[in-house]
Structures are given as structure tokens and as C-alpha cells.
Amino acid sequence: MNLLSKFRMQLGVTVLLVSLHFSTTIAQSDPTGERRVTGTYAIKNATITTSPGTTVTNATILIKDGLIQAVGSNVPIPKEAQVINADSLYIYPGFIDGASTAGVSKPAEVDRPSDFNPSNPPDEVAGITPWRTVLDYYDGKNSQVADWRKVGFTIAQVVPEGGMLPGKAAVVVLGSASSTNVIAQNTALMAKFRGMGRGMYPGTQLGVMAKFRDLYKNASYSAEHGRLFASTAGLQRPEINKTYEAFYAVLDKNIPVLFEVSNDLEIRRALKLQKENGFNIVLAGVNEVDAVIEDIKAANAKVLLSFKLPDDKVTKSKVEDKSEEIQNRTKRVIEAYELALKQAALLEEANIPFAFGSMGARSADLHKNLKIMVENGLSEKTALAALTTNAANILGIQKFAGTLEKGKLANMVIMTDPIFSESAQIKHVVADGYIFDYDVSKKKSNGNEEASVEIEGSWEYVSDTPAGSSGGTMDIKKEGDGYKGTITYDNPAGGGKASSEMKDINISGNYMTFSFGVSAGGMSLDVTVSGDIQGDEFSGNMSLADFGSFPLNATKTPKQR
Incomplete structure (x- = not known):
């Protein structure tokens, strides 16, 4: 059975709607585009953690064509550099x-042979x-x-x-x-x-x-046979087996x-x-x-x-x-x-x-x-x-990643506050010389994030999957300091709509995420939704384990008098 057929059988569900993607302490929204750092950029007056345990204050990081040229508190800034003032921002390795x-x-899936x-x-x-x-x-x-x-x-x-x-x-x-x-x-x-x-x-x-x-042992024999055949006359030609050859490395x-x-x-x-x-x-x-x-x-x-x-x-x-x-x-x-x-x-x-x-x-x-x-x-x-650093060492890429120092890729995370503080939010991510900008939410006087959108109410959504378009409703209510909600979707077993509780509803700025469960074909599937809210419109994606991610758009239903 191919993936599309399985998808249709197990999911007639399309899923969701609104969305908050991050945690309550980090707020972002998808950029409208990314910009390539093709020239020389100087990000100055930042608190830069060049590696775990090593931090420089009031520092500058100089980037050219996607590579780090210098990091420190007394970095000369060339005339051709575009200067980005990073007062009060915190920079970490990507x-x-x-x-x-x-x-x-x-x-x-591969079809089984007749025999x-x-x-x-x-x-x-x-x-x-x-x-x-x-x-x-x-x-x-x-x-x-x-x-x-x-x-x-x-x-x-x-x-x-x-x-x-x-x-x-x-x-x-x-x-x-x-x-x-x-x-x-x-x-x-x-x-x-x-x-x-x-x-x-x-x-x-x-x-x-x-x-x-069994495979490991046979791969060892195959590799040895190949080496002997290449250096010794009179041996039988080895058979090529792609499974065994995949073990050679x-x-x-x-x-x-x-x-x-x-x-x-x-x-x-x-x-x-x-x-x-x-x-x-x-x-x-x-x-x-x-x-x-x-x-x-x-x-x-x-x-x-x-x-x-x-x-x-x-x-x-x-x-x-x-x-x-x-x-x-x-x-x-x-x-x-x-x-x-x-x-x-x-x-x-x-x-x-x-x-x-x-x-x-x-x-x-x-x-x-x-x-x-x-x-x-x-x-x-x-x-x-x-x-x-540990991740770079395990993957063997420590020569060009894991820390912020001269000669390494300009991969970094730029945050509003120290990374493990409750108020920390990601403002920029630099990956492969591309800068991705994200919205950060305002703070209330008590330190909590202030939602810039109103999600409470009823939403109608449509999602497009390989099985076609489908839709439903999402009803969200305020409860204490958080939200609770219910989402409806096409019943995978047929016969109209089914519903599930929306879990982990979070809102940061205009970005929302939540999850819910779906029972389909004897399986319990987890679905997550994330996206941006602009006024009464939601644009985002739903992700289903093993099936990928699909676009989802929703419109808030006007309140009736």
C-alpha cells in the first residue's frame, strides 16, 4: 500500500487551525523572506557567548560572505561594513x-513478491x-x-x-x-x-x-573477499551486494x-x-x-x-x-x-x-x-x-561549527535576553549567512508575554493534504491564565465529523501552536498546528507524525449580537 493510500485510509482528517508554535517564553513568526549576508556586516554592542562558559560584553561580531571574521570587544569595523546595532541583545552559537x-x-512501501x-x-x-x-x-x-x-x-x-x-x-x-x-x-x-x-x-x-x-558478519566477509580478489590472482569473482557494501564505511x-x-x-x-x-x-x-x-x-x-x-x-x-x-x-x-x-x-x-x-x-x-x-x-x-559544542564534536563538524570564532560559519542565535531566562525570545537566527527575522512580543509589567491577537472565539479552517481539501471548526475559550478548546475534523472512520480536545494552546505575539489526538485505523495519531494570526485570519501548517506537514488556513467567525 503506498503512502497516499495509507494516508487516505488512516486520516480523512485534515487538521487544524489556529496556532502557536513556540513555548510561552519564545515568540516568533515566519519571515516574509530571508536576506543573504553577501557583504560585510558588523553586529556591535552585543553580549556574545562565543562558547559555553565564555562571554564577551559590549562586543562586536564581524561577518563577511557568511563567515565570521572577528569577535571581541575591540574589533575594528571596516568602512564598507553595514553596522547592526545590537544594544541589549544576546548572541549565541547556532x-x-x-x-x-x-x-x-x-x-x-515495497510490494511483496509473488513467492x-x-x-x-x-x-x-x-x-x-x-x-x-x-x-x-x-x-x-x-x-x-x-x-x-x-x-x-x-x-x-x-x-x-x-x-x-x-x-x-x-x-x-x-x-x-x-x-x-x-x-x-x-x-x-x-x-x-x-x-x-x-x-x-x-x-x-x-x-x-x-x-x-548476520548482516554485519556477511558484510565483513564480503569486504575481505573484495580486498583479496583485487590483490590475488585465481580467486572467484565476488558478487556485488548493495546491503553488504553499505556496511563497508x-x-x-x-x-x-x-x-x-x-x-x-x-x-x-x-x-x-x-x-x-x-x-x-x-x-x-x-x-x-x-x-x-x-x-x-x-x-x-x-x-x-x-x-x-x-x-x-x-x-x-x-x-x-x-x-x-x-x-x-x-x-x-x-x-x-x-x-x-x-x-x-x-x-x-x-x-x-x-x-x-x-x-x-x-x-x-x-x-x-x-x-x-x-x-x-x-x-x-x-x-x-x-x-x-558537544553536538559539533559528535557530528565531527567542530572545525566550522559549534562556537563563534574567526573562520567558522556565521550560524548564530540572537536573543532579547539570556537564553535560559523566562523572558528570553529569539529575535534573529543567522544560518549559512542568511538572516531570519522574527517578531518578539511585548511584555506586561508582571513579566508575562502580552498577546497581540485575540484568539478566543470560533474559527473555520481548511487544510490541504494529498487526500484533498478538508475543514472543520475550532472553538477556543479563555480559562484562567491559559486557553482550552475543541477542534472538529472529518471522521477517519467516515460518517461526518469527529472532535478532539486542543492541548497545549500557546500564544506568543501573533504566533500560536497547539496539538490534538486523532484515532484512525486503530492508530493514535498526534497532530500539531502552528502559524501566524493577522486580525481574523490564520495562516499556518499542521504536522502529522510520519506523514509530513500541510498548509492550514482559518478565518475567525464574527460574533453574533
Whole structure:
């Protein structure tokens, strides 16, 4: 079944409407265009953090043709330079995403052959496609890319979607949509503990481990056979196998295996494979390290921590009038939640350098969750290092990214206040020599953001997807200091409309985001919406996991007298 057919079956939903993309502390809107720094620019009188722990006040950063020429408090400004006064602004190195699927589409499913054998399926049917490159499925113009740039990311290692071995990653800069933006190709071999479903090998995690061992061993034999054939007469010609050849760079330790792991058990299993075979490994999507700290250190594994944090609804529940059993159960859940918030601090305490990967997370949660990690023991210096220098070192791009110094790419985040302060907002992002400007919201006297738009009311929206246009309504009401709402959409099961609660409704300036859940074809899907509000008009995008991002426009219904 191809992607479009699956989309039509599982989603008749189109989704949303209004939108707030960021967290309540960071406000931006999509620029109407970007401008290229092709000449010489001097950004002066700023507080510049050149690297984690090193800050220069009243400083100037000189840029020419997208490269940093100088940084410091006594930088001579050439006559031809265009001067940008950055009084009271704070400049940081551009953030680096260690593992991202933003802008990456999933390859179409491969039809099973007529003589299909579930115990020995063809590699492509089994989700084993290590020869694929993510760049064949990456679209830098996708709105998800712009969403992540809005929150400060300027470089990302994009990883392929798919099964057990979906392909190879690449490093891209989040610059102009008119450029290829490719920094490095085939930077890691992506691996997952994910088969292509029950009834087909490998369908379990243990099956994936067995298949990985088999492929790795056969790739070693294939590589050795090829070397001997090239240097020795009288040997049988080796057969070309693209699956085995895709492992050669891993065998030679030119690239690591990027293992996606979701818990400590998967971490142990990935490290077991690494110990048996000796390849370099990077653990991505990590969120449980407390029980495997020593295993990670022993393997010298690199870590890409997920900044996705669990929901804290349980911690707010009242259980005083419940039974002792329920109280004890709730206590254990709360303890697990609090431990989850300390995972980054535990890595820092163990002196394990780590970076962040955005797989499975929302851009709107980045700064909010970073602050939560800091509140739970992570130092601000290490948090910034995870976004910059550590990420550059893990990806091997430290020669031209990660810090602000002469000769490096002019990738930077320019903020209104110190990065981890409650009032911090992103005003500009410079990526690959392109400056992206964002709106910042005004502040009330109590320090809270002042919404410049009125979102309360009823909205009618239309969204365009590959399955066609669809629409519904969104009703938003003010509740305390926040908002609550309900959205309607075409019922994926047919028979009219369905509705869902709008979650995490946030508004910063004229930018809004929210999310909601949809049940379709036995699946539970998360949908996020973000965009700009101008008067009674909303223009934005809805994003559905594994299906991409699609435009959504809405109009506010006038109030009736």
C-alpha cells in the first residue's frame, strides 16, 4: 500500500487551525523572506557567548560572505561594513540538532513478491535498506525545517525514516531554501529495533539483533573477499551486494551506527551489538540513562538525548481521598516522572558529553523543556554545550561549527535576553549567512508575554493534504491564565465529523501552536498546528507524525449580537 493510500485510509482528517508554535517564553513568526549576508556586516554592542562558559560584553561580531571574521570587544569595523546595532541583545552559537526527521518523508512501501517467504523476506520488504540516503527524501522547504530554525537550530543531522536499517544520515544547514544546504553526506548508518511487523522476520527486537549480527558478519566477509580478489590472482569473482557494501564505511569506522533507542533495555541491546562487533556507536533518542550510565561509559558511546519530556498530569492529581494502593501507585509514578527530568543532569554528573536530538519531539517544547532540565540539576553551561559544542564534536563538524570564532560559519542565535531566562525570545537566527527575522512580543509589567491577537472565539479552517481539501471548526475559550478548546475534523472512520480536545494552546505575539489526538485505523495519531494570526485570519501548517506537514488556513467567525 503506498503512502497516499495509507494516508487516505488512516486520516480523512485534515487538521487544524489556529496556532502557536513556540513555548510561552519564545515568540516568533515566519519571515516574509530571508536576506543573504553577501557583504560585510558588523553586529556591535552585543553580549556574545562565543562558547559555553565564555562571554564577551559590549562586543562586536564581524561577518563577511557568511563567515565570521572577528569577535571581541575591540574589533575594528571596516568602512564598507553595514553596522547592526545590537544594544541589549544576546548572541549565541547556532544550535545543532544531532538527529532530526524534520523535512524527511517516509519511502513508499515495497510490494511483496509473488513467492514471498516471511521467514526470509527480501531486504527492502524487511525494512533493510542501508544503501539509501536520507537526502533523497529530504525537503529543505518543508515547514518543519522552518519551525526548528525558529527555535534556534541552524544545523541538523537528518536521519531516514523506515524500518530496521532505513539508510544513511546527512548533515545539512538550515539556510536558504534555494540552496542544497548539504554539509556532509552519509554521516551515519541509521539502525532501529524495529521490524516491519509480525509474521515477518525480523519481527521482534531479538530478531533484529540476530539479523544485524548476520548482516554485519556477511558484510565483513564480503569486504575481505573484495580486498583479496583485487590483490590475488585465481580467486572467484565476488558478487556485488548493495546491503553488504553499505556496511563497508561502518566496518572501516569511517562512520558510526546511529542506533535509535527508547529505553534502557534497548540501550543495553545496542551496546551488546557494539561490543560484539566493534563498530562506533551513537545512541539517539535516549531518555533513560540512570540504569546504564556505566555501560555507556564502558562502551565510549556517544549520546543524543531526547528533549521530549513526559507529561506531568499525574503530579497534579489529587489522591488524598483515594485508597492506600492508589496513593502508593501514584507516588511511584511521580518518582519516575521526577527521575525522567533528571536524566540530563545524571549524564553531566557522570562526565558523559551529550547532545540533543529532536526525533519524536516538538519544536514548541524545546526551550520550555530545557528550562525544566536546568531546574532539575543540569547546569546552564552544559545545556548550552549540548546544543552547540558537544553536538559539533559528535557530528565531527567542530572545525566550522559549534562556537563563534574567526573562520567558522556565521550560524548564530540572537536573543532579547539570556537564553535560559523566562523572558528570553529569539529575535534573529543567522544560518549559512542568511538572516531570519522574527517578531518578539511585548511584555506586561508582571513579566508575562502580552498577546497581540485575540484568539478566543470560533474559527473555520481548511487544510490541504494529498487526500484533498478538508475543514472543520475550532472553538477556543479563555480559562484562567491559559486557553482550552475543541477542534472538529472529518471522521477517519467516515460518517461526518469527529472532535478532539486542543492541548497545549500557546500564544506568543501573533504566533500560536497547539496539538490534538486523532484515532484512525486503530492508530493514535498526534497532530500539531502552528502559524501566524493577522486580525481574523490564520495562516499556518499542521504536522502529522510520519506523514509530513500541510498548509492550514482559518478565518475567525464574527460574533453574533
